Amino acid sequence: MxxxxxxxxxxxxxSWTLLDSGLGQACHAREGAWTEARERYAxxxxxxxxxxxxxxxxxxxxxxxxxxxxxxxxxxxxAVQGTECALEVVTLERDPSVIEAALELHARQPLAAxxxxxxxxxxALAASLEDHAAARMQGVALPGGGRLYxxxxxxxxxLADFTxxxxxxxxxxxxxxxxxxxxxxxxxxxxxxxxxxxxxxxxSLLSTYTASARVRARLMAAGLIVGLGPRVGGKAEGTxxxxxxxxxxxxxxxxxxxRRRAGDEFEGPRGLERMH
Ligand SMILES: C[S@@+](CC[C@H](N)C(=O)[O-])C[C@H]1O[C@@H](n2cnc3c(N)ncnc32)[C@H](O)[C@@H]1O
Numbered sequence: 001m002x003x004x005x006x007x008x009x010x011x012x013x014x015s016w017t018l019l020d021s022g023l024g025q026a027c028h029a030r031e032g033a034w035t036e037a038r039e040r041y042a043x044x045x046x047x048x049x050x051x052x053x054x055x056x057x058x059x060x061x062x063x064x065x066x067x068x069x070x071x072x073x074x075x076x077x078x079a080v081q082g083t084e085c086a087l088e089v090v091t092l093e094r095d096p097s098v099i100e101a102a103l104e105l106h107a108r109q110p111l112a113a114x115x116x117x118x119x120x121x122x123x124a125l126a127a128s129l130e131d132h133a134a135a136r137m138q139g140v141a142l143p144g145g146g147r148l149y150x151x152x153x154x155x156x157x158x159l160a161d162f163t164x165x166x167x168x169x170x171x172x173x174x175x176x177x178x179x180x181x182x183x184x185x186x187x188x189x190x191x192x193x194x195x196x197x198x199x200x201x202x203x204s205l206l207s208t209y210t211a212s213a214r215v216r217a218r219l220m221a222a223g224l225i226v227g228l229g230p231r232v233g234g235k236a237e238g239t240x241x242x243x244x245x246x247x248x249x250x251x252x253x254x255x256x257x258x259r260r261r262a263g264d265e266f267e268g269p270r271g272l273e274r275m276h
Contacts, residue, residue, distance in 0.1 A: 006101040008109075011035075012233075015111045018069060018101055025179045027068040027098075029209070031233025034114050036209070037075035039232045044240055045173035045205040047076055051085035059086040059146060063171040063199065065155055065178060065187060067093035069102035070125055072175045074117035077142065081117070086146035088139075090162070090171075092155035096132075099125050099150075124148040156192045162199065170201035176208035181215055190218050190265055197222035197243070206241040215239065216250075217261035226250070226258070 006018040013032030019025070028036050042048075047060060062076055073089060080087050093099060106122045120143050128135035128150035139147030151158040155178075174196055178187035186192070188210075197219070200206065207229055208215070216226050219241045227247025229238030240247050249255065 006098055008105050016105050016109055018098060023179060023183055025183055029233060029235055033071045034111060036232055037071040040209055040238055041072045041175040041207050042075035042079040044207045044229055047079035047173055051080045051083035056085050059088045060172045062087060062089045063174045064089055064091040065176050067091040068098055070121040072177060073121045074114055077117040080144060086144050087142055088147050090149045092151050092158055094154055096129055096152055099129060155187055159195050170199050172201055172204045174206035176206055181210060181212050188215050193218045194222040197224050200243050202244055209238045211236050211239060217258045217265050220258055220262035221265040
Protein backbone atom coordinates (compact mmCIF):
# COMPACT_ATOMS: atom_id res chain seq x y z
CA MET A 1 0.00 0.00 0.00
CA UNK A 2 1.30 3.49 -0.91
CA UNK A 3 2.03 5.72 2.10
CA UNK A 4 2.73 9.43 2.25
CA UNK A 5 4.07 11.86 1.34
CA UNK A 6 2.87 13.56 4.47
CA UNK A 7 1.21 16.94 4.27
CA UNK A 8 0.95 19.16 7.37
CA UNK A 9 -2.49 20.41 8.44
CA UNK A 10 -3.38 22.64 11.37
CA UNK A 11 -6.32 21.44 13.45
CA UNK A 12 -8.82 23.62 15.29
CA UNK A 13 -7.07 23.55 18.68
CA UNK A 14 -3.84 24.84 17.11
CA SER A 15 -2.07 21.44 17.06
CA TRP A 16 -0.80 20.01 13.80
CA THR A 17 -1.53 16.74 12.11
CA LEU A 18 -0.26 15.00 8.98
CA LEU A 19 -2.32 13.94 6.00
CA ASP A 20 -1.23 10.78 4.23
CA SER A 21 -1.86 12.02 0.72
CA GLY A 22 -1.55 8.49 -0.71
CA LEU A 23 -4.47 7.28 1.42
CA GLY A 24 -6.26 10.62 1.66
CA GLN A 25 -6.42 10.22 5.46
CA ALA A 26 -5.35 12.67 8.15
CA CYS A 27 -3.89 11.28 11.37
CA HIS A 28 -6.41 13.23 13.47
CA ALA A 29 -9.84 14.78 13.47
CA ARG A 30 -9.88 18.41 12.36
CA GLU A 31 -11.29 19.36 15.80
CA GLY A 32 -7.81 18.96 17.27
CA ALA A 33 -4.99 16.45 17.40
CA TRP A 34 -3.98 17.34 20.95
CA THR A 35 -7.59 17.47 22.16
CA GLU A 36 -8.25 14.06 20.64
CA ALA A 37 -5.11 12.58 22.21
CA ARG A 38 -6.16 13.72 25.67
CA GLU A 39 -9.92 13.21 25.49
CA ARG A 40 -10.09 10.11 23.30
CA TYR A 41 -7.07 8.16 24.55
CA ALA A 42 -5.31 9.26 27.73
CA UNK A 43 -8.49 10.26 29.62
CA UNK A 44 -10.81 7.30 28.89
CA UNK A 45 -8.10 4.71 29.60
CA UNK A 46 -7.89 6.24 33.10
CA UNK A 47 -4.12 6.45 33.19
CA UNK A 48 -4.04 9.31 35.65
CA UNK A 49 -6.66 7.79 37.92
CA UNK A 50 -4.68 4.55 38.07
CA UNK A 51 -1.36 6.30 38.55
CA UNK A 52 -2.82 8.17 41.55
CA UNK A 53 -4.61 5.20 43.12
CA UNK A 54 -3.48 4.01 46.55
CA UNK A 55 -2.46 0.69 45.06
CA UNK A 56 -0.88 2.26 41.97
CA UNK A 57 1.71 0.05 40.29
CA UNK A 58 5.30 1.27 39.85
CA UNK A 59 4.65 1.45 36.14
CA UNK A 60 1.73 1.46 33.73
CA UNK A 61 2.18 -0.40 30.45
CA UNK A 62 0.74 1.14 27.33
CA UNK A 63 0.36 -0.30 23.85
CA UNK A 64 0.18 2.56 21.33
CA UNK A 65 -1.04 1.34 17.94
CA UNK A 66 -0.02 3.83 15.24
CA UNK A 67 2.75 6.11 16.55
CA UNK A 68 2.10 8.80 13.93
CA UNK A 69 3.01 12.23 15.30
CA UNK A 70 3.25 10.95 18.87
CA UNK A 71 0.38 13.12 20.15
CA UNK A 72 -1.18 10.20 21.98
CA UNK A 73 2.17 9.41 23.58
CA UNK A 74 2.49 13.01 24.74
CA UNK A 75 -1.01 12.87 26.27
CA UNK A 76 -0.08 9.63 28.09
CA UNK A 77 3.01 11.32 29.54
CA UNK A 78 0.89 14.24 30.67
CA ALA A 79 -1.50 11.82 32.39
CA VAL A 80 1.21 10.33 34.65
CA GLN A 81 3.05 13.59 35.23
CA GLY A 82 3.68 14.31 38.92
CA THR A 83 2.77 10.77 39.99
CA GLU A 84 5.05 7.99 41.25
CA CYS A 85 4.08 5.89 38.28
CA ALA A 86 6.37 5.46 35.26
CA LEU A 87 5.07 4.83 31.76
CA GLU A 88 6.36 1.91 29.77
CA VAL A 89 5.19 2.16 26.17
CA VAL A 90 5.36 -0.12 23.17
CA THR A 91 4.49 1.94 20.10
CA LEU A 92 3.84 0.37 16.68
CA GLU A 93 4.46 2.22 13.42
CA ARG A 94 4.58 0.95 9.85
CA ASP A 95 6.17 4.00 8.31
CA PRO A 96 9.19 5.79 9.82
CA SER A 97 8.67 8.68 7.39
CA VAL A 98 5.62 9.82 9.38
CA ILE A 99 7.77 10.10 12.50
CA GLU A 100 10.46 12.01 10.57
CA ALA A 101 7.81 14.39 9.18
CA ALA A 102 6.39 14.81 12.70
CA LEU A 103 9.81 15.62 14.15
CA GLU A 104 10.36 18.33 11.53
CA LEU A 105 6.92 19.73 12.15
CA HIS A 106 7.49 19.79 15.89
CA ALA A 107 10.79 21.62 15.45
CA ARG A 108 9.00 24.30 13.37
CA GLN A 109 5.61 24.45 15.08
CA PRO A 110 5.69 23.32 18.72
CA LEU A 111 2.41 23.72 20.59
CA ALA A 112 3.10 25.69 23.78
CA ALA A 113 0.36 23.93 25.76
CA UNK A 114 1.79 20.49 25.02
CA UNK A 115 5.50 21.23 24.75
CA UNK A 116 6.43 19.79 28.15
CA UNK A 117 5.21 16.39 26.90
CA UNK A 118 5.69 16.68 23.15
CA UNK A 119 9.39 17.51 23.46
CA UNK A 120 10.43 14.41 25.45
CA UNK A 121 8.34 12.25 23.11
CA UNK A 122 10.04 13.83 20.09
CA UNK A 123 13.45 13.24 21.66
CA ALA A 124 12.64 9.62 22.45
CA LEU A 125 11.31 9.00 18.93
CA ALA A 126 14.34 10.67 17.33
CA ALA A 127 16.68 8.51 19.43
CA SER A 128 14.65 5.41 18.54
CA LEU A 129 14.95 6.13 14.81
CA GLU A 130 18.68 6.69 15.13
CA ASP A 131 19.41 3.21 16.43
CA HIS A 132 16.23 1.36 15.91
CA ALA A 133 17.51 -2.15 16.59
CA ALA A 134 18.79 -1.15 20.04
CA ALA A 135 15.77 1.03 20.83
CA ARG A 136 13.38 -1.75 19.93
CA MET A 137 14.95 -4.13 22.43
CA GLN A 138 16.21 -1.84 25.20
CA GLY A 139 13.87 1.10 24.82
CA VAL A 140 14.65 4.79 25.24
CA ALA A 141 14.21 6.70 28.49
CA LEU A 142 11.08 8.77 29.12
CA PRO A 143 10.63 11.36 31.89
CA GLY A 144 9.49 9.84 35.18
CA GLY A 145 11.64 6.73 34.83
CA GLY A 146 9.64 5.15 32.00
CA ARG A 147 10.73 3.75 28.64
CA LEU A 148 9.55 3.90 25.06
CA TYR A 149 9.95 0.90 22.71
CA UNK A 150 9.37 1.80 19.07
CA UNK A 151 8.55 -1.22 16.93
CA UNK A 152 8.75 -0.33 13.25
CA UNK A 153 7.00 -2.53 10.71
CA UNK A 154 3.53 -3.84 10.10
CA UNK A 155 1.92 -3.98 13.54
CA UNK A 156 0.38 -7.37 12.75
CA UNK A 157 3.85 -8.87 12.45
CA UNK A 158 5.59 -6.95 15.20
CA LEU A 159 2.88 -7.71 17.74
CA ALA A 160 2.78 -11.38 16.75
CA ASP A 161 6.47 -11.56 17.78
CA PHE A 162 6.03 -9.60 20.98
CA THR A 163 7.10 -11.19 24.25
CA UNK A 164 7.51 -9.56 27.67
CA UNK A 165 11.11 -9.33 28.86
CA UNK A 166 9.91 -10.29 32.35
CA UNK A 167 6.60 -11.90 33.25
CA UNK A 168 3.82 -9.35 33.81
CA UNK A 169 0.02 -9.29 33.67
CA UNK A 170 -0.06 -7.42 30.33
CA UNK A 171 -0.81 -3.94 28.97
CA UNK A 172 -2.82 -1.63 31.23
CA UNK A 173 -3.98 0.54 28.34
CA UNK A 174 -4.25 0.30 24.58
CA UNK A 175 -4.59 3.28 22.25
CA UNK A 176 -5.98 1.79 19.04
CA UNK A 177 -5.47 4.55 16.49
CA UNK A 178 -4.90 3.27 12.95
CA UNK A 179 -6.39 4.92 9.88
CA UNK A 180 -10.09 4.28 9.37
CA UNK A 181 -11.27 0.69 8.93
CA UNK A 182 -12.77 1.35 5.50
CA UNK A 183 -9.55 2.80 4.08
CA UNK A 184 -6.79 0.87 5.83
CA UNK A 185 -8.20 -2.42 7.18
CA UNK A 186 -5.14 -4.47 8.31
CA UNK A 187 -5.00 -3.23 11.90
CA UNK A 188 -8.71 -3.91 12.34
CA UNK A 189 -8.45 -7.58 11.37
CA UNK A 190 -9.82 -10.25 13.70
CA UNK A 191 -6.38 -11.79 14.23
CA UNK A 192 -4.71 -8.52 15.20
CA UNK A 193 -7.51 -7.45 17.55
CA UNK A 194 -7.43 -10.94 19.08
CA UNK A 195 -3.69 -10.60 19.67
CA UNK A 196 -4.22 -7.26 21.41
CA UNK A 197 -6.90 -8.80 23.62
CA UNK A 198 -4.50 -11.60 24.62
CA UNK A 199 -1.94 -9.03 25.72
CA UNK A 200 -4.30 -6.92 27.87
CA UNK A 201 -3.99 -7.13 31.66
CA UNK A 202 -6.96 -7.59 34.01
CA UNK A 203 -8.45 -4.14 34.68
CA SER A 204 -7.04 -2.71 31.45
CA LEU A 205 -8.82 -0.48 28.93
CA LEU A 206 -8.61 -0.03 25.18
CA SER A 207 -9.86 3.13 23.50
CA THR A 208 -10.46 3.77 19.83
CA TYR A 209 -12.22 6.49 17.85
CA THR A 210 -14.30 4.21 15.67
CA ALA A 211 -17.92 3.26 16.32
CA SER A 212 -17.87 0.69 13.52
CA ALA A 213 -20.19 -2.25 14.28
CA ARG A 214 -17.76 -4.61 12.60
CA VAL A 215 -14.85 -3.46 14.79
CA ARG A 216 -16.98 -3.66 17.93
CA ALA A 217 -18.10 -7.16 17.02
CA ARG A 218 -14.49 -8.20 16.47
CA LEU A 219 -13.43 -6.81 19.84
CA MET A 220 -16.26 -8.80 21.43
CA ALA A 221 -15.29 -11.88 19.50
CA ALA A 222 -11.78 -11.45 20.91
CA GLY A 223 -13.32 -11.83 24.37
CA LEU A 224 -13.50 -8.17 25.40
CA ILE A 225 -16.37 -6.29 26.98
CA VAL A 226 -17.29 -3.45 24.61
CA GLY A 227 -18.84 -0.11 25.56
CA LEU A 228 -19.24 3.48 24.51
CA GLY A 229 -16.27 5.80 24.33
CA PRO A 230 -16.66 9.55 24.76
CA ARG A 231 -17.67 12.03 22.09
CA VAL A 232 -14.77 14.33 21.26
CA GLY A 233 -15.46 17.68 19.65
CA GLY A 234 -18.12 17.23 17.01
CA LYS A 235 -17.29 13.53 16.51
CA ALA A 236 -19.62 10.66 17.34
CA GLU A 237 -18.79 8.48 20.32
CA GLY A 238 -15.89 6.07 20.03
CA THR A 239 -15.45 2.63 21.58
CA UNK A 240 -13.94 1.35 24.82
CA UNK A 241 -13.09 -2.26 25.52
CA UNK A 242 -11.79 -4.19 28.51
CA UNK A 243 -11.27 -7.81 29.50
CA UNK A 244 -13.26 -7.36 32.71
CA UNK A 245 -14.39 -3.79 33.50
CA UNK A 246 -17.99 -2.59 33.33
CA UNK A 247 -18.29 0.10 30.64
CA UNK A 248 -20.97 2.59 29.56
CA UNK A 249 -23.17 0.20 27.65
CA UNK A 250 -24.35 0.27 24.08
CA UNK A 251 -28.11 0.25 23.62
CA UNK A 252 -29.51 -3.27 24.19
CA UNK A 253 -30.78 -3.78 20.62
CA UNK A 254 -27.42 -2.77 19.22
CA UNK A 255 -25.66 -5.02 21.70
CA UNK A 256 -27.76 -8.03 20.68
CA UNK A 257 -26.91 -7.37 17.02
CA UNK A 258 -23.22 -7.13 17.86
CA ARG A 259 -23.31 -10.37 19.82
CA ARG A 260 -24.76 -12.18 16.82
CA ARG A 261 -22.20 -10.57 14.59
CA ALA A 262 -19.37 -11.43 16.96
CA GLY A 263 -20.42 -15.08 16.76
CA ASP A 264 -20.03 -14.87 12.98
CA GLU A 265 -16.71 -13.03 13.18
CA PHE A 266 -15.03 -15.49 15.47
CA GLU A 267 -16.17 -19.06 15.59
CA GLY A 268 -15.43 -21.04 18.71
CA PRO A 269 -16.14 -20.87 22.41
CA ARG A 270 -13.46 -18.42 23.53
CA GLY A 271 -15.14 -15.31 22.20
CA LEU A 272 -18.58 -16.38 23.22
CA GLU A 273 -17.97 -17.50 26.76
CA ARG A 274 -16.54 -14.11 27.78
CA MET A 275 -19.16 -12.00 26.09
CA HIS A 276 -21.16 -9.64 28.33
C1 LIG B 1 -4.19 7.93 12.76
S1 LIG B 1 -2.45 7.82 12.60
C2 LIG B 1 -1.90 7.72 14.28
C3 LIG B 1 -1.79 9.02 15.01
C4 LIG B 1 -1.02 8.88 16.30
N1 LIG B 1 -1.63 7.94 17.21
C5 LIG B 1 -0.71 10.16 17.02
O1 LIG B 1 -0.92 10.25 18.23
O2 LIG B 1 -0.22 11.10 16.37
C6 LIG B 1 -2.29 6.12 12.09
C7 LIG B 1 -0.87 5.63 12.06
O3 LIG B 1 -0.89 4.22 11.91
C8 LIG B 1 0.19 3.84 11.09
N2 LIG B 1 -0.10 2.52 10.52
C9 LIG B 1 -0.98 2.23 9.53
N3 LIG B 1 -0.96 0.92 9.26
C10 LIG B 1 -0.07 0.35 10.09
C11 LIG B 1 0.38 -0.98 10.29
N4 LIG B 1 -0.08 -1.99 9.55
N5 LIG B 1 1.29 -1.20 11.25
C12 LIG B 1 1.77 -0.18 12.02
N6 LIG B 1 1.38 1.10 11.87
C13 LIG B 1 0.47 1.37 10.92
C14 LIG B 1 0.24 4.96 10.05
O4 LIG B 1 1.49 5.02 9.36
C15 LIG B 1 -0.06 6.18 10.89
O5 LIG B 1 1.12 6.78 11.36
